[in-house]
Amino acid sequence: xxxxxxxxxxxxxxxxxxxxxxxxxxxxxxxxxxxxxxxxxxxxxxxxxxxxxxxxxxxxxxxxxxxxxxxxxxxxxxxxxxxxxxxxxxxxxxxxxxxxxxxxxxxxxxxxxxxxxxxxxxxxxxxxxxxxxxxxxxxxxxxxxxxxxxxxxxxxxxxxxxxxxxxxxxxxxxxxxxxxxxxxxxxxxxxxxxxxxxxxxxxxxxxxxxxxxxxxxxxxxxxxxxxxxxxxxxxxxxxxxxxxxxxxxxxxxxxxxxxxxxxxxxxxxxxxxxxxxxxxxxxxxxxxxxxxxxxxxxxxxxxxxxxxxxx
Amino acid sequence: xxxxxxxxxxxxxxxxxxxxxxxxxxxxxxxxxxxxxxxxxxxxxxxxxxxxxxxxxxxxxxxxxxxxxxxxxxxxxxxxxxxxxxxxxxxxxxxxxxxxxxxxxxxxxxxxxxxxxxxxxxxxxxxxxxxxxxxxxxxxxxxxxxxxxxxxxxxxxxxxxxxxxxxxxxxxxxxxxxxxxxxxxxxxxxxxxxxxxxxxxxxxxxxxxxxxxxxxxxxxxxxxxxxxxxxxxxxxxxxxxxxxxxxxxxxxxxxxxxxxxxxxxxxxxxxxxxxxxxxxxxxxxxxxxxxxxxxxxxxxxxxxxxxxxxx
Numbered sequence: 001x002x003x004x005x006x007x008x009x010x011x012x013x014x015x016x017x018x019x020x021x022x023x024x025x026x027x028x029x030x031x032x033x034x035x036x037x038x039x040x041x042x043x044x045x046x047x048x049x050x051x052x053x054x055x056x057x058x059x060x061x062x063x064x065x066x067x068x069x070x071x072x073x074x075x076x077x078x079x080x081x082x083x084x085x086x087x088x089x090x091x092x093x094x095x096x097x098x099x100x101x102x103x104x105x106x107x108x109x110x111x112x113x114x115x116x117x118x119x120x121x122x123x124x125x126x127x128x129x130x131x132x133x134x135x136x137x138x139x140x141x142x143x144x145x146x147x148x149x150x151x152x153x154x155x156x157x158x159x160x161x162x163x164x165x166x167x168x169x170x171x172x173x174x175x176x177x178x179x180x181x182x183x184x185x186x187x188x189x190x191x192x193x194x195x196x197x198x199x200x201x202x203x204x205x206x207x208x209x210x211x212x213x214x215x216x217x218x219x220x221x222x223x224x225x226x227x228x229x230x231x232x233x234x235x236x237x238x239x240x241x242x243x244x245x246x247x248x249x250x251x252x253x254x255x256x257x258x259x260x261x262x263x264x265x266x267x268x269x270x271x272x273x274x275x276x277x278x279x280x281x282x283x284x285x286x287x288x289x290x291x292x293x294x295x296x297x298x299x300x301x302x303x304x305x306x307x308x309x310x311x
Numbered sequence: 312x313x314x315x316x317x318x319x320x321x322x323x324x325x326x327x328x329x330x331x332x333x334x335x336x337x338x339x340x341x342x343x344x345x346x347x348x349x350x351x352x353x354x355x356x357x358x359x360x361x362x363x364x365x366x367x368x369x370x371x372x373x374x375x376x377x378x379x380x381x382x383x384x385x386x387x388x389x390x391x392x393x394x395x396x397x398x399x400x401x402x403x404x405x406x407x408x409x410x411x412x413x414x415x416x417x418x419x420x421x422x423x424x425x426x427x428x429x430x431x432x433x434x435x436x437x438x439x440x441x442x443x444x445x446x447x448x449x450x451x452x453x454x455x456x457x458x459x460x461x462x463x464x465x466x467x468x469x470x471x472x473x474x475x476x477x478x479x480x481x482x483x484x485x486x487x488x489x490x491x492x493x494x495x496x497x498x499x500x501x502x503x504x505x506x507x508x509x510x511x512x513x514x515x516x517x518x519x520x521x522x523x524x525x526x527x528x529x530x531x532x533x534x535x536x537x538x539x540x541x542x543x544x545x546x547x548x549x550x551x552x553x554x555x556x557x558x559x560x561x562x563x564x565x566x567x568x569x570x571x572x573x574x575x576x577x578x579x580x581x582x583x584x585x586x587x588x589x590x591x592x593x594x595x596x597x598x599x600x601x602x603x604x605x606x607x608x609x610x611x612x613x614x615x616x617x618x619x620x621x622x
Contacts, residue, residue, distance in 0.1 A: 152611040182610040184572035185531050212610075213565040213603030214572075217527035220496050254524040261495035261525075292524035299493040299523075300463040 003264045004040060004229040006205060007033055007252055009280070010061070011042040011076055013237030014054050016248065017287055023057040025283030027064050032276035033234065034071045037268035038252075041065065042074040042095065042231075046082035062089035074139075078109060083123040083138075087130075093137035094127075096120050098166065100159040101148035104179070108143070113162065121169040128170065140166050141175040141207045141231070145191060147182035160194050167199040175204030175229070178218065181211025181248070185221035192225035205229030208250050210236065215250035216258050223264075230255060234273070234280055235289030251291040253277075257298070265305040270298060314575045315351060315540040317516060318344055318563055320591070321372070322353040322387055324548030325365050327559065328598055334368040336594030338375050343587035344545065345382045348579035349563075352376065353385040353406065353542075357393035373400035385450070389420060394434040394449075398441075404448035405438075407431050409477065411453050411470040414461035415490070419454070424473065432480040439481065451477050452486040452518045452542070456502060458493035471505050478510040486515030486540070489529065492522025492559070496532035503536035516540030519561050521547065526561035527569050534575075541566060545584070545591055546600030562602040564588075568609070576616040581609060 010030055014021055021029075030041055043065045044058035058075065065073045066089075074093045075086035083094045098116045099105040105113045124138050145159045163174045176191060188206070196203045206222040208215045208230070219230060233249035256268045274294045281289065321341055325332055332340075341352055354376045355369035369386065376384045377400075385404045386397035394405045409427045410416040416424045435449050456470045474485045487502060499517070507514045517533040519526045519541070530541060544560035567579045585605045592600065 147610055147612040149611060180610065181607065182612060184569065186573040211603065211607045212568055213562065214527060214569055216525060217531045217569055220528045220531045251524065257523055258495065258525055258528055262497040292522065296492065296522045299458055299491065300460060301458040301493060 001264050002228070003223075003259050003266050004205070005038060005252060005256055005259070005266050005268060006040040006042065006074070006229055006231050007038045007234065008042045008207075008231045008249065009033075009233035009235070009237045009252070011045050011055075011074075012231075012249060013233040013235075015045055015052050016238040017054070017284065019284055019287065020054045020056075021283045023060055026057070026061050029276065029279045029283055030061070030065050031068060032279040033273070034068045036272035036276050037266070038273075039070065039267055040072040040074060042076065044086075045076040045078075046086045047076075047078055059085060059089040062086065062091050066090040066092070077123070079119050080122050080126060084126070087127070087136050091136060093139055094123065095139040095141065096123060097143060098140050098162060099143040099148075099179075100154050100162050101144040101151050103150035104144045104148050107150060117162065117165050117169065120166060120171060124170040137172045138170075139173040139175070139204055140171050141177040141204065142166075143177045143179045145176040146178045146187055147180055149180050156191055156194065159191060160198050163195055164198050167202050172202065173204035173229075174199050174202050175207060177207035178209050179207075181209040181214070183208065183218050184214060185217050188218045188221040189225050192222055192227055196226060203227070205231060207231040209248050210250045211248060216254060219250070219255065219258060223262075230259075232256075235277055235291055235294075237280070237287070237289065251293075253291045253293045257293045260305045261302065263305045267306070269304075312575050313539070314534075314570050314577050315516070316349060316563060316567055316570070316577050316579060317351040317353065317385070317540055317542045318349045318545065319353045319518075319542045319560065320344075320544035320546070320548045320563070322356050322366075322385075323542075323560060324544040324546075326356055326363050327549035328365070328595065330595055330598065331365050331367075332594045334371055337368070337372050340587065340590045340594055341372070341376050342379060343590040344584070345379045347583035347587050348577070349584075350381065350578055351383040351385060353387065355397075356387040356389075357397045358387075358389055370396060370400040373397065373402050377401040377403070388434070390430050391433050391437060395437070398438070398447050402447060404450055405434065406450040406452065407434060409451050409453055409473060410455050410490075411465050411473050412455040412459035412462050415455045415459050418461060428473065428476050428480065431477060431482060435481040448483045449481075450484040450486070450515055451482050452488040452515065453477075454488045454490045456487040457489045457498055458491055460491045467502055467505065470502060471509050474506055475509050478513050483513065484515035484540075485510050485513050486518060488518035489520050490518075492520040492525070494519065494529050495525060496528050499529045499532040500536050503533055503538055507537060514538070516542060518542040520559050521561045522559060527565060530561070530566065530569060534573075541570075543567075546588055546602055546605075548591070548598070548600065562604075564602045564604045568604045571616045572613065574616045578617070580615075
């Protein structure tokens with residue numbers, strides 16, 4: 001069975017660190033990741049440079065990334081303008097932020113949930129009017145789907161209602177994000193089961209955080225509900241400001257090890273993936289990188305899933 | 312549903328660190344853990360003090376621990392002599408090491424697997440001859456059940472054959488240990504399913520390591536096979552000599568958060584458990600402690616399982 005690991009480090013990770021990685025360093029890192037076998041990378045965010053100087057070179061990064069063979073290039077866009085810019089640069093897919101928490105939506109997007117969904121609808125409409133057949137995809141990972149640090153509880157019925165509206169708006173893929181590191185495996189299973197029942201084949205990936213050390217435990221739960229796409233970032237880049245080991249995003253290296261060990265084929269070569277950490281570190285000297293597998297190494301018994309799984 | 316978290320820090324953790332924790336500090340830590348709600352603690356190892364000076368006070372530690380109300384006190388014993396000493400000190404249960412890898416058995420116990428099983432049989436025989444009704448329990452967690460750093464692959468048939476022989480010898484509880492941090496969730500599920508089919512109600516707990524960040528993912532898999540006892544150590548004490556975050560034992564604090572969040576009742580108060588870290592740190596100044604939950608805190612939405620699970 002094949003699983004898609006979607007690397008979000010160059011977007012989600014880099015926008016969370018203070019330093020700005022030079023454009024050429026981004027190119028090198030993205031190429032190293034693709035050469036390790038990553039089939040999809042979220043490379044940039046199309047937001048005003050005055051808000052996120054780390055993403056000022058978004059168009060250039062996308063143009064370079066789409067030249068890499070067999071790589072699906074994602075970009076984040078908060079609105080129609082950003083989506084148009086991302087698509088003009090050649091992004092294969094645009095991912096848009098929609099939150100299931102009104103408080104988080106106001107704080108993060110400065111608009112209510114309704115308006116965020118409406119913005120996505122406009123992007124889909126515009127995309128659908130483009131000449132085919134290679135129209136870009138439009139994806140949403142619903143933020144704070146498992147709880148919100150601002151408003152607390154996020155009703156599951158509301159999360160599913162948001163998903164249904166996004167599906168009705170024509171979004172290709174609707175995933176769930178544990179933005180706050182609140183999720184537990186029972187909740188992950190329950191919510192993805194409901195999502196699949198609601199939107200069927202439009203069910204998207206899981207974006208899970210490791211804030212409380214539960215990231216990979218939640219991956220196991222999502223796998224059981226048929227989720228086949230997982231976001232992660234190299235070295236857990238985009239970590240939160242806690243102590244060593246307490247990262248935000250789940251660590252790509254550890255996720256790929258989990259999946260491959262289970263006999264799930266990611267197409268990724270862990271040794272080359274670990275080697276790409278040096279390319280990342282060169283572009284962001286001194287930035288802490290997390291992950292267990294890079295330190296512990298692979299077990300003596302490890303075999304890649306593609307080489308014959310024992311799971 | 313109730314889950315037993317068996318704290319192994321005072322034995323497994325302390326024997327792995329170089330410094331010797333003073334006996335009085337051990338008492339304080341064990342009491343703090345029990346007061347947080349831990350119902351079972353492995354407090355000492357009955358091995359010669361010249362091999363493990365950290366455990367020279369084993370009998371004294373057991374005698375003090377059995378005075379704590381409602382606490383089940385475990386001790387490790389490598390042989391009949393150690394088991395007799397542990398039981399004389401009042402241990403409620405003795406856990407004995409048996410490996411499923413000949414190479415590891417030789418390296419760790421200086422005897423073949425057969426001889427280790429035979430030693431366990433002698434202990435059970437001796438125990439059974441004690442006057443009842445409060446005879447101590449005898450447990451085994453089979454080491455290297457998921458692979459061995461020395462011999463590599465450990466055949467699953469052999470693991471199950473060892474379990475069958477231990478059950479035939481009268482061992483009360485037979486668990487599986489991922490001594491090397493090699494396990495993956497598919498393997499955990501498969502092996503515990505086979506264990507249960509082989510030994511039924513004698514199926515014991517899971518002793519999982521977090522060496523490659525997979526500890527809690529493996530817990531989720533074991534839960535699904537009906538495992539109801541999990542070993543863990545506070546702060547991941549007993550960690551391996553890798554970089555920050557790369558611990559050996561799974562961290563009790565993060566495990567309890569996982570279980571309670573899923574609506575599984577551990578009887579443990581996480582705030583008091585986290586507070587016990589200070590007592591541990593006082594007894595072992597400077598020793599690194601791991602764990603995500605102690606740094607990140609509890610989610611705004613967190614409720615203890617006993618207060619009404621949402622899972």
